[in-house]
Amino acid sequence: MSVVVAIKPSARKRNAKVGTIVLEEGSRREFADREAAERWAADLSTGDGHVWIAAAHPEDGGEVDCYLLSRATNAKLEAAYDKRRRRLREEGSTQRSLDGA
Numbered sequence: 001m002s003v004v005v006a007i008k009p010s011a012r013k014r015n016a017k018v019g020t021i022v023l024e025e026g027s028r029r030e031f032a033d034r035e036a037a038e039r040w041a042a043d044l045s046t047g048d049g050h051v052w053i054a055a056a057h058p059e060d061g062g063e064v065d066c067y068l069l070s071r072a073t074n075a076k077l078e079a080a081y082d083k084r085r086r087r088l089r090e091e092g093s094t095q096r097s098l099d100g101a
Contacts, residue, residue, distance in 0.1 A: 003031045005040075005053065006064040014049035014070035034066065041068060 007027045011018045031037040041053050051070045056062060
């Protein structure tokens with residue numbers, strides 16, 4: 001039984017190796033089994049953006065068994081958010097809702 005994996009845009013954007021694969025081979029890959037697909041994802045994640053295999057939802061209705069995913073983030077925005085959280089913690093301030101409560 002083979003496993004068909006569709007590459008989601010988040011994986012392509014986050015991992016340069018995945019982007020090259022999509023460009024050269026398309027956005028679907030077929031593997032002998034799920035373990036082989038997961039080894040492929042682990043190899044792609046080495047030294048680049050983390051990607052992983054997730055099962056497709058049964059009601060997706062597509063012709064794929066799994067997806068190659070990543071969390072597409074904006075590292076600069078995340079860093080700014082983390083910096084602000086650290087600053088607030090250091091100041092000992094407490095968070096309040098917008099209405100002041």
